[in-house]
Amino acid sequence: MSAYIAEWLRRLVIERANNQCEYCLIPLNITFVLCHIDHIIAQKHGGLTVSENLASTCALCNRFKGSDLVSIDNETGAIVELFHPRNQKWSEHFALRDGLIFPLTAVGRVTVTLLQLNRPERVAERDFLFREGILPLISSDL
Numbered sequence: 001m002s003a004y005i006a007e008w009l010r011r012l013v014i015e016r017a018n019n020q021c022e023y024c025l026i027p028l029n030i031t032f033v034l035c036h037i038d039h040i041i042a043q044k045h046g047g048l049t050v051s052e053n054l055a056s057t058c059a060l061c062n063r064f065k066g067s068d069l070v071s072i073d074n075e076t077g078a079i080v081e082l083f084h085p086r087n088q089k090w091s092e093h094f095a096l097r098d099g100l101i102f103p104l105t106a107v108g109r110v111t112v113t114l115l116q117l118n119r120p121e122r123v124a125e126r127d128f129l130f131r132e133g134i135l136p137l138i139s140s141d142l
């Protein structure tokens, strides 16, 4: 489900994220498909089309996340909220190493699993981008 998002707002969201997907960190200017703007809280759950509820995402993260807000932590069985790019800091929930995104928290675990962040082709792409110096080792601003 996509909503109209004004061009200035779309640009603000993407530039705020340093042109990266706010979930998997892939640089959006080198992906083959257009970047997406994610409603962190989907409109069907009452989420608004405002800067505070929008995140810059790649097509894969956007597709796998869909309108979900939570998932089940496979370590504890608890229902856990997905990573919220506006309210949480990426580096507190994830670590990037050799292309893999390691979850550091329950939030990280459910997000890595639901968004399939460590599918082999995605890991290989991130590893390649890191070795080419395109993907930063740590994105502490996210």
Ligand SMILES: [Zn+2]
Residues within 6 Å of the ligand: 021, 022, 023, 024, 025, 026, 057, 058, 059, 060, 061, 062
């Ligand atoms: Zn992504």
